[in-house]
Amino acid sequence: MSCEGCVGAVKRVLGKMQGVESFDVDIKEQKVTVKGNVTPDAVLQTVSKTGKKTSFWDAEPAPVEATAASS
DSSP, X not given: XXXXXXXXXXXXXXXXXXXXXXXXXXTTTTEEEEEESOXXXXXXXXXXXXXXXXXXXOOOOOOOOOOXXXX
16 A cells, blocks of 8 residues: 555445454555454455455564562
């Protein structure tokens, strides 16, 4: 995704996809994050219909809470 037209195409297909509760398009990072009751494969297939290159990206690791023992 390199332009607002690409973002619009992705938003259109995800907006129509059943089970999608919300999504975030990050044009700078060229990533789309989707939340809802959908499978990752179904999302990938749906976004692929826009003609844009699609692939899974590794999720960022959850922050680790540091605990300190006090004496």
